[in-house]
Amino acid sequence: MKLFISCDSLARAVGADDLVEALLGEAERRQVKLDIQRTSSRGLYWLEPLVEIDSEQGRLGFGPIDSADAASLLDALASADCQHPQALGLVEDIPYLKSQQRLLFARAGITRPTSLDDYRANGGFEGLAKAALMPTEQVVTEVLDSGLRGRGGAAFPAGIKWRTVREAQATQKYIVCNADEGDSGTFADRMLMEGDPFLLIEGMLIAGLAVGASMGYIYVRSEYPDAIAALNEAIIIAREAGYLDSTGSGVAFDLEVRVGAGAYICGEETALLESLEGKRGIVRAKPPLPALEGLFGLPTLVHNVLTLASVPIIMARGAQYYRDFGMGRSLGTLPFQLAGNVRQGGLVERAFGLTLRELVEGYGGGTASGRPLKAAQVGGPLGAWVPPEHFDTPLDYEAFAAIGAMLGHGGVVVADHTLNLAGMARFAMQFCAEESCGKCTPCRIGSTRGIEVVDRIIASTDAGEREDHANLLRDLCDTMQYGSLCAMGGMTAYPVASALKHFPADFGLATQEAAQ
Amino acid sequence: MPDELHHLPLIHQVLEHERHKPGALLPILHAIQNGLGYVPDTAVPEIAHALNLSLAEVRGVISFYHDFRTTPPARHTLRLCQAESCRSRGAEALAAQVREQLGVDDHGTTADGALSLRPVYCLGACACSPALELDGKLHARLTPERLRELVAGCMTEVTA
Numbered sequence: 001m002k003l004f005i006s007c008d009s010l011a012r013a014v015g016a017d018d019l020v021e022a023l024l025g026e027a028e029r030r031q032v033k034l035d036i037q038r039t040s041s042r043g044l045y046w047l048e049p050l051v052e053i054d055s056e057q058g059r060l061g062f063g064p065i066d067s068a069d070a071a072s073l074l075d076a077l078a079s080a081d082c083q084h085p086q087a088l089g090l091v092e093d094i095p096y097l098k099s100q101q102r103l104l105f106a107r108a109g110i111t112r113p114t115s116l117d118d119y120r121a122n123g124g125f126e127g128l129a130k131a132a133l134m135p136t137e138q139v140v141t142e143v144l145d146s147g148l149r150g151r152g153g154a155a156f157p158a159g160i161k162w163r164t165v166r167e168a169q170a171t172q173k174y175i176v177c178n179a180d181e182g183d184s185g186t187f188a189d190r191m192l193m194e195g196d197p198f199l200l201i202e203g204m205l206i207a208g209l210a211v212g213a214s215m216g217y218i219y220v221r222s223e224y225p226d227a228i229a230a231l232n233e234a235i236i237i238a239r240e241a242g243y244l245d246s247t248g249s250g251v252a253f254d255l256e257v258r259v260g261a262g263a264y265i266c267g268e269e270t271a272l273l274e275s276l277e278g279k280r281g282i283v284r285a286k287p288p289l290p291a292l293e294g295l296f297g298l299p300t301l302v303h304n305v306l307t308l309a310s311v312p313i314i315m316a317r318g319a320q321y322y323r324d325f326g327m328g329r330s331l332g333t334l335p336f337q338l339a340g341n342v343r344q345g346g347l348v349e350r351a352f353g354l355t356l357r358e359l360v361e362g363y364g365g366g367t368a369s370g371r372p373l374k375a376a377q378v379g380g381p382l383g384a385w386v387p388p389e390h391f392d393t394p395l396d397y398e399a400f401a402a403i404g405a406m407l408g409h410g411g412v413v414v415a416d417h418t419l420n421l422a423g424m425a426r427f428a429m430q431f432c433a434e435e436s437c438g439k440c441t442p443c444r445i446g447s448t449r450g451i452e453v454v455d456r457i458i459a460s461t462d463a464g465e466r467e468d469h470a471n472l473l474r475d476l477c478d479t480m481q482y483g484s485l486c487a488m489g490g491m492t493a494y495p496v497a498s499a500l501k502h503f504p505a506d507f508g509l510a511t512q513e514a515a516q
Numbered sequence: 517m518p519d520e521l522h523h524l525p526l527i528h529q530v531l532e533h534e535r536h537k538p539g540a541l542l543p544i545l546h547a548i549q550n551g552l553g554y555v556p557d558t559a560v561p562e563i564a565h566a567l568n569l570s571l572a573e574v575r576g577v578i579s580f581y582h583d584f585r586t587t588p589p590a591r592h593t594l595r596l597c598q599a600e601s602c603r604s605r606g607a608e609a610l611a612a613q614v615r616e617q618l619g620v621d622d623h624g625t626t627a628d629g630a631l632s633l634r635p636v637y638c639l640g641a642c643a644c645s646p647a648l649e650l651d652g653k654l655h656a657r658l659t660p661e662r663l664r665e666l667v668a669g670c671m672t673e674v675t676a
């Protein structure tokens with residue numbers, strides 16, 4: 001009997017390894033031969049540990065399966081109708097998955113992460129093969145035409161960066177993959193690196209080819225040991241298979257994984273470059289742009305994991321295919337990440353344009369606690385808290401900017417009404433104070449002042465005094481937003497100001513209607 | 517600390533292996549910490565010499581990054597996630613529970629050196645918050661009972 005169980009770190013954190021052990025033990029007792037293949041995760045995390053088995057119609061799923069259920073599962077699998085309380089039917093037909101548009105995560109849950117054969121049998125390296133036959137200029141044009149924008153947060157058009165780096169004159173250029181994924185509520189980079197490392201490698205190879213870079217670094221946060229191991233293993237396999245020195249252009253390309261050291265600011269691209277150079281992660285002033293003077297002062301293409309991983313499919317299927325997904329200027333798909341107090345947490349890859357409500361209520365199934373929904377923080381710790389009255393906003397970069405929020409890396413943290421947003425505003429300031437690189441005053445000093453002011457609002461027993469402190473906090477947010485060098489200080493204002501605006505009662509302040 | 521001198525062979529081995537990498541300082545610090553559990557003070561002049569940096573530059577980098585420690589670690593390290601997704605699932609109460617159970621503050625270590633408690637901001641486990649990492653192993657869908665068990669397990673083990 002052959003089963004598929006994920007080796008993803010989060011699947012393992014909720015018991016996948018224990019389950020494998022229990023199943024193997026039980027099979028041995030029954031003298032049944034059991035072959036368990038460890039695949040990537042489907043990203044349907046609320047169903048992990050998820051067990052899959054081949055059937056004539058496709059893979060059948062069972063989940064979540066506790067290791068205590070090993071015996072009952074084997075009984076079910078041995079029976080003709082495979083009945084089990086945790087049976088899910090055909091995995092591909094689970095509505096959560098069926099309605100997704102998986103371009104980047106097409107192989108998620110299907111292939112074994114470091115199997116080159118699995119990767120190649122499922123579309124792997126098709127994009128590289130096409131790119132290698134094109135003039136490099138055309139590769140850049142395809143990326144430009146696809147409408148792909150950076151997935152790391154700022155959503156800058158990728159093709160423009162590629163062109164800048166391509167046209168820069170230098171003896172050495174670099175591709176740097178930003179795999180720092182420091183944003184809370186996000187895990188798509190982790191899933192991709194752990195589950196489909198060859199896809200990132202392929203994307204970086206195409207980028208190297210197109211812009212004329214011969215060296216790539218993947219800067220991974222230290223909190224992701226499994227991603228680091230998967231990438232290192234995949235790089236060795238790709239190198240042995242000849243992918244890293246014969247990319248078609250005759251330019252050798254090598255890749256190295258570098259490990260971060262627990263500093264959130266090193267996700268900011270210039271701080272990341274400093275860190276790669278072996279220095280403190282202090283943000284650099286721009287210009288010069290990293291595209292022209294990046295790592296070691298040389299032209300460098302810095303992209304998020306998901307941006308680079310989107311490139312192979314664009315090459316394989318063409319720019320038009322990719323841009324047919326999405327809306328307005330937000331083209332292609334984004335792997336949204338549902339987290340926090342949500343019943344069905346997981347990865348939802350969809351074209352831009354579905355609403356936050358469809359995501360949180362449709363896919364997420366509402367709060368895990370069953371209590372009323374209060375808000376969702378979209379786009380990581382520097383993202384705004386969005387109240388339910390804005391949940392019909394389409395998930396699109398511009399639409400979110402229009403409501404004073406941002407999509408960022410696509411993480412959505414759901415909160416029920418027991419979460420106090422004054423506490424979260426304080427936390428945002430505290431996080432900024434701890435993680436600030438210290439280069440500019442509004443961020444370094446402002447955040448510490450912010451903590452004090454929130455504390456004073458919460459502690460004050462006088463309504464008028466609370467309003468005064470709240471005004472001070474609003475001013476402080478403005479100062480940080482407009483006076484900081486980078487988005488760390490600049491966007492800490494988002495979670496704080498949105499909490500103040502939409503949830504004044506949490507601060508003991510009069511609601512806006514009452515104040516008028 | 518003279519008893520740190522016995523760390524020198526490992527430090528020299530790491531430097532030999534890593535010093536020629538471009539931007540070698542972080543890989544060097546990680547390798548030393550992986551080998552010794554921390555970056556001892558004796559390593560600083562060795563690193564500075566090998567990379568042609570000042571002592572202050574090396575110390576500045578060590579202190580900038582949360583990961584690097586300059587004293588030996590406790591026998592166990594519990595990193596409890598305190599970021600937004602886990603907070604929305606009760607991480608603050610879990611942190612209070614551990615602090616009470618151990619009688620230490622965040623970043624503190626129990627008197628017997630068994631366990632140190634460190635906050636961490638996101639482990640990428642947010643789809644199944646709350647989460648923690650104990651000695652490098654990730655745990656998610658944490659309940660107060662499970663947390664108490666994990667902590668108790670670290671405290672009661674027989675030490676050789």
Ligand SMILES: Cc1cc2nc3c(=O)[nH]c(=O)nc-3n(C[C@H](O)[C@H](O)[C@H](O)COP(=O)(O)O)c2cc1C
Pocket residue numbers: 149150151152153154155156158178179180181182183264265266267268269270302303304305307308486487488
């Ligand atoms: C404080 C801060 C943290 C950031 N963290 C990350 C991160 O963890 N991952 C990431 O890809 N981009 C992060 N960014 C964005 C990067 O600076 C940069 O825009 C990105 O790497 C560019 O890649 P892209 O074009 O693919 O988006 C961060 C920015 C700031 C200001």
Ligand code: SF4
Pocket residue numbers: 265283435436437438439440441443444484485486487488489490
């Ligand atoms: S805003 Fe904060 S993190 Fe960004 S450069 Fe200024 S001090 Fe550094």
Ligand code: FES
Pocket residue numbers: 184185186597598599600601602603637638639640641642645646647
């Ligand atoms: S916020 Fe705790 S694991 Fe992401």
